[in-house]
Amino acid sequence: MQPHQLNPAIEPQFDAVTDYILNHLGSNVPLVEKIGHYIVSGGGKRLRPLLVLLSANACGYKGEQHIPLAAIIEFIHTATLLHDDVVDNSDLRRGNATANAKWGNAPSVLVGDFLYSRSFQMMVEIGRMEIMQVISNATTVIAEGEVLQLLNQRNPDTTEESYMQVILGKTAMLFEAATEVGAILADATAAEREALRLYGRHLGIAFQIVDDLMDYLSDSETMGKNVGDDLAEGKATLPLIYAMRVGSDEERKLIRHAIREGGLDDLQPVMEVVQRTGAIYYTRQQAQAELDKAVQALDALPASSFRDTLITLTELALGRTS
Numbered sequence: 001m002q003p004h005q006l007n008p009a010i011e012p013q014f015d016a017v018t019d020y021i022l023n024h025l026g027s028n029v030p031l032v033e034k035i036g037h038y039i040v041s042g043g044g045k046r047l048r049p050l051l052v053l054l055s056a057n058a059c060g061y062k063g064e065q066h067i068p069l070a071a072i073i074e075f076i077h078t079a080t081l082l083h084d085d086v087v088d089n090s091d092l093r094r095g096n097a098t099a100n101a102k103w104g105n106a107p108s109v110l111v112g113d114f115l116y117s118r119s120f121q122m123m124v125e126i127g128r129m130e131i132m133q134v135i136s137n138a139t140t141v142i143a144e145g146e147v148l149q150l151l152n153q154r155n156p157d158t159t160e161e162s163y164m165q166v167i168l169g170k171t172a173m174l175f176e177a178a179t180e181v182g183a184i185l186a187d188a189t190a191a192e193r194e195a196l197r198l199y200g201r202h203l204g205i206a207f208q209i210v211d212d213l214m215d216y217l218s219d220s221e222t223m224g225k226n227v228g229d230d231l232a233e234g235k236a237t238l239p240l241i242y243a244m245r246v247g248s249d250e251e252r253k254l255i256r257h258a259i260r261e262g263g264l265d266d267l268q269p270v271m272e273v274v275q276r277t278g279a280i281y282y283t284r285q286q287a288q289a290e291l292d293k294a295v296q297a298l299d300a301l302p303a304s305s306f307r308d309t310l311i312t313l314t315e316l317a318l319g320r321t322s
Contacts, residue, residue: 003316004050007309013053017046017070024071024118035099035111039078042096047207047313048178049074054313055182055196058306066185068122072135073178075119080142080174082112087150088233131181138177145169154234156256160241167208168201175204195300199310202297206290206317212237213283216274231270234262238286240270243279251277287318 004014025036049070056066082099084090086108091101100108116139123132149166152158179200183193215230216239230237236259244252251273258266274280291314301307 003045003047003313006312007054007305009305010050010053010057010309013057013067014046014050016067017049017053017074020067020071021074024075024122027114031103031107032111032114035082035103035107036078036115038102039082039099039111040074042094044094046074048077048174051175051178051200051203051310051313052182054306054310055179055200056186057182058196058301058304058310059183059186059188059192060302061182061186063185065126066182069126069131069181069185070178072119072122072126073174073181075115075122076135076139076142077174079112079115079119080146080170082108082115084146087146088229090229126185128184130184134177134181134184138173141169141173145171145173149235152236154260154262156236156244156259158236158241160238163236163238163241164205167205167212171208171211172201172204175207176200179203191300195297198297199294202290202294203314203317206287206294206314209238209283209287209290210317213239213280213287215239216271216280228264228267231258231267232262232264234259238283239274239279242282243274243277246279247273247277284318291315291318 004010021040022037025033025040027033027036052070052073053066056069081093085093085098086100086105089100090098092098098108099111119135123135145166145168148162149170152162152166176197177200179196180193183196188196212230212235215228215237231240240255240259244255247255254266255270255273258270294314295311298307298310
């Protein structure tokens with residue numbers, strides 16, 4: 001079951017978002033439209049636009065503007081994917097060839113720029129300054145997070161604090177924006193808005209921690225990307241940071257070398273160290289702690305099926321690792 005199928009009341013709204021997205025990919029330049037349709041139609045759960053819908057509904061929203069607002073969030077997310085795949089030189093996403101693998105880096109970056117621009121056009125049409133402030137701030141923080149991740153690449157001295165700063169920017173910020181703007185659109189109380197902002201932040205942090213954990217658990221068919229991509233790119237994610245902290249000198253040396261050199265030559269022995277040091281358990285526990293905070297934040301919302309679905313999403317997030 002897909003996340004949007006958890007709540008029957010959301011399904012038609014989710015379908016409307018999909019239609020809205022496809023209807024707003026039009027461009028006078030055929031390649032823009034072709035790449036846009038390719039990346040948008042390439043699968044994915046569209047969790048971020050779903051969060052907009054659930055948050056607005058959880059605060060009693062009865063209008064229609066949450067449909068374009070959810071589409072805006074998905075356009076921004078899609079733009080970041082196009083840019084990320086170029087930066088990371090990725091050739092596989094969601095089980096399909098990346099846009100840069102099919103059309104090259106330059107078209108992928110430029111279409112990502114187009115999607116950013118189109119999302120801001122759509123934002124102006126909604127006409128809510130508070131929403132524009134939240135989303136424009138989020139896109140700035142996301143860009144900063146990506147640059148920070150680039151600076152940390154092939155750096156075995158990356159700390160857990162620095163790692164958390166990266167994932168807060170590159171992933172959690174858009175989750176946070178998605179839930180907060182849903183609340184703003186619904187004219188929620190200050191307490192409800194803050195509750196949903198915190199829910200989105202903690203869910204987003206947990207989501208990225210779990211994603212990083214799966215690089216040492218899953219296969220490419222399950223993940224939709226190549227196993228060991230993070231290690232190949234020299235990314236010191238939480239499983240590696242913890243394994244270096246508690247492992248033996250020899251294990252620490254192995255991981256440090258693997259991060260500095262990149263590539264997959266050391267993948268198997270590194271995965272064995274990650275298992276042996278308890279890094280899998282530790283990383284999963286950190287994700288669970290974030291999910292607990294997300295659920296706790298929802299206490300400020302009135303009871304509803306939409307709040308219940310938000311809680312269920314936290315359970316599905318960690319379930320990806322089992």
